[in-house]
Amino acid sequence: MPESVTESPEIRVEVPHAAEDVDGGRPGQKRAREPIFHLDDVTVSYGDKPAVRNVTFDIARHEITALIGPSGCGKSTLIRCLNRMNDLIPTAKVEGKVVYHRQDLYGPEVDAVEVRKRVGMVFQKPNPFPKSIYDNIAFGPRVLGMKGDMDEIVERALQHAAVWDEVKDRLKTNAFGMSGGQQQRLCIARCLAVEPDVILMDEPCSALDPISTGKIEDLMMDLKQEYSIVIVTHNMQQAARVSDKTAFFTVELDEDEKNRTGRVVEFDDTEKIFTNPADPRTEAYVTGKVG
C-alpha cells in the first residue's frame, strides 16, 4: 500500500533519503514501510557522562520496534529522546541526529510540546491522574484544544485501548480504583485520545501480572495498524512475541571501569535476532547465557 509523504513547505532541514534503504535492504518491499524515525549517531549524556552512544537505526512505520538488552544499557534514555522527554532533565544532552518525518527533532525551531503531541508515551509504572476516568482521558484533548464531542473522543479512546467495556459504567469514578492492568490500558487510552503518530512504551508491562500483560500485548498488535510503536522491554519473550524489528543493546564499561555506556550491538528483523543473530553478544543474551 503505497504511501506518499507530503512535504511541508516549511521543512528546512535537508536529510538524505534513508527511506528505501533499511538495514538488510530489499528496496521494492521496503517502500511500503517508510521510516518514521531515523537515528544517526545519537549519543545521550547526563552531564559529561554518556549514557548511551553512537546509536544508528531506523524505526519503521506501522511496526513494533523493540529495544532489548540488560539493565543500564540506556534503552529508556534513548526512547525518551524520541519525544524529547529528556528535556525535563536539566543535565541531559543529546548529540547526533534524531530525524522524525525528515525533520530534525532537536532543531532550533522545533517546539518540544508539538513533538509530544505526536509522539506519545506510556510509562513503566501506570501513572493515571488523581481524577475520574473520564477526566483522565479528556485531559489531553482539552489542553490541546481538540475539537469534537468530548464524550465521543473519550469513548473512542477507551474502545481503542480495549478497556471501554470494563469502565463504561463508571467513567466518573476515580481512576485510582482500577486495577494495575486496567490503569495501564487507561494510560494507553489517554495517549490515544490525542491522536498521536507514534506510541513509545517504556517497559509497559513490567509492573503487571501475566494476564494483563497478555491483554496489552494483544492491544499492541492491534494498534500497530494505525500507529507506530517503539517498546523497551526487559522481557525477551515479549519482544519475540510482538515486535517486527529488534534492537539489541549492551552496556560497556569505560577504561576507568567507572562509567557505563550503552550501545546498539545489532538491529534487525526480530526473527533474525532471535533465531540467527549476527553478533555473538546478541546470541549470548537471547539464549539466556547472560542476563
Add this chain to the structure above:
Amino acid sequence: MEAASTTAAADGRPGAPSLRAARRRYGEDVIKGLLVIAALISLLTTTGIVYALVSETIVFFGEVGIGDFLFGTKWTPLFEPASFGVLPLIAGTFATTLIALVVAIPLGLAAAIYLSEYARPRVRKTIKPMLELLAGVPTIVFGYFALTFFTPEILRSFLHMDVAIFNALAAGIIIGFLIIPIVASISEDSMRSVPQALREGAFGLGASSFQVSLRVVFPAALSGIVASIVLAMSRAVGETMVVLIAGGQQPQWGADVGKSMETLTAFIGATAKGDAATGSIAYKTIFAVGTTLFVITLVMNLLSIRFVRKYRQVYE
C-alpha cells in the same frame, strides 16, 4: 486519523507535520514572569527590613556615639540627661535567654529522646499533638500566665522566693517552656534520621537503651540537636510579649534576675506603644535597638541553618 496540526496533507493522511509551535507561547513567559515577581517579594522583605533598620540607625549614630551605644551601661534614653548605653538591654536579653535555655534544653531533649527512642506509636500520637499545642499558644497567653500565676503562685507562694512582681526569672522560665517544642521537634527529627543499623549494632553488643540513646544516637544526631538549640535561642532572644508583660520595663545592668530586667524586645515594644514622632530620638532608638536585635538573631539563624544542612546531608 489526523495529527493535531498538519500542514499540507490534503489527502487526509498524516503529512509531515510541522513541529513548530503555532505561535510563540507568550502565556508561559508571562506566567513565569509573574511567579518570579512573587518570589522577589520575599527578597524585598529582607531588603526592606535591612534598609529600614540601617538607615535610621545611621542617623542615630550621627547623634549618639557608637561607642557610647555599644559599651555604655546606662540605658535612659528618655531622661534628661539621656544615656544610651545598650548593655543593660543586652544583659536583660542575655539573662532571660540563658534561663530559658536552662529550662528548654533538658526538657526538650528529654522529650525528643523519649519520643524517638522509647515511645510506642500510640504514645507518640498522643504526646506530639500536645507539644504542637504548646507551640501554638500565643505568646501573650504565656505572658499573662507568667504575670498572674507563675510569679505570685509558684515563685512567691510555693517556692517562697523573694522576687519582684516583674522579674526576669519568671519571664525566662516561661520563655523556656515556650521554646521546648522547637528543641524537641528538630532534635527528634534529627534522632529519628539516625539509621536503625547503628542502634542495632549497639544493642547486639549488649548495650542498654540508656547507653544506646546517650552514646550512639545522641552523638550521631548532634548537628541537628545543636541546630535546634541555636534556633530556640534565636527565638528566645526575639520573644517580646512575655518579657513585656512579665519581665518589666526597668533596664538593669546587673544580674539580679529576681528583679525587672528590660530586654531589647521589651524596650522596642514599650517605646513603640508610646507612638513616638518620626525623627524624634525615641523613634530612632527603636531602630538602633532593632538593628542590634536583628543582627544577633541573624547570626544565630544562619548558624542554625548550617547545622540543619549538615545533619540532613549526612543521612540523605
Add this chain to the structure above:
Amino acid sequence: MSAHQDAIGRPSASQRAKDLVFRLALLACLALAIGLLFVLLVDVAVDGAGALDWDFINNFTSITADKAGIQAGLWGTIWLMGVCAFFIVPVGVATAIYLEEYGDPTKWWNRLIELNIQNLAAVPSIVYGILGLAFLVRGPLDLGNVVLAGGLTLALLVLPMVIIAGREALRAVPSSIREGSMALGATQWQTIWRQVLPAAVPGIATGVILALSRAIGETAPLIVVGAVAVIAFNPDGLDSQFTAMPIQIFDWISRASNDINNYRPLAAAGILLLMILLLAMNSVAIWLRNRYEQKW
C-alpha cells in the same frame, strides 16, 4: 563478656536500674512540660470563664470594667485576617510554585531566595512590626496606622510559613504525574495549573490556615504598627484605625497590674475567646488534611 551482662547476655541488675531511672527521668521531664501547659490552660479557664459571655463579645471596651467587651477587637482581628489571607495566598503559592517547578536549584539566586525565606521564618516578629512602621505606616507608603498596614505586616510575617508549606505540598505530588501530563503535549504551566496545583490544594490550604493561626495571636508587630488599644468601633474600611483581640487583651493585662480584680477576668476571657478561635481553626486544618489528603 561485658561487665554489664550476666552469663547469658542479659543486662545486669544495676544496668536495668539505670535504664529505669533514665526512663523515669525522661517521663518526668515530659510531664513537667505538658503539666505546665495544662496548668496554664486551667488557670486561664478558671480566670476567664466567668466573664466570657455574649455581653463580652458584643460590647466594646469601656472604662467600666463590667461593661467592657471585645467586639472591636474581634472584628479588627477578622479584618486583619482577611487582608492577611488575601495577600499570602497568591504571593505564597506563586513563590512556592516558582521555587519548586521553575527555579533551577543550581543557580545561586534561587538558592539565595530559599535561604532568605528560611531566615525570614526565624526573624523576631517585632522586627516585622518595625518594617511595617517604617514602610507601611510611615515612610513611602504612609498609610497610617490602619487595617491595611496591620494586615500587610502580619502577612509578611507569616508569608514564609505559607511558602514552606506550599513547597512541601507541591513536592508531595509525584513526578510521574508531571511526566504523564507533559508526555501528552501539555505545557509546563498547563501541567502545573491543571494537575499539580489541584493535587496540592489540601496541603496548601492547611498551610494557610496554620499561618493564619499564627497571625491571629501576634501582638508585638501590631503594637509597633500602632493598633490602638481603646477604640469603640469596628473597622469600616481598609483605611480605618483598628484594634485586635491580642491588643485589647494586652491593654487589659496592663490595667490589671493596678486593678487586678476588674481587669484580670476580662483579659482571661479575651484569651479564652482567642484560644477557642485557634482551636476552631486548627480543627479545620486537621479535618482538611485528613479528608482531602491524597494518598499516592
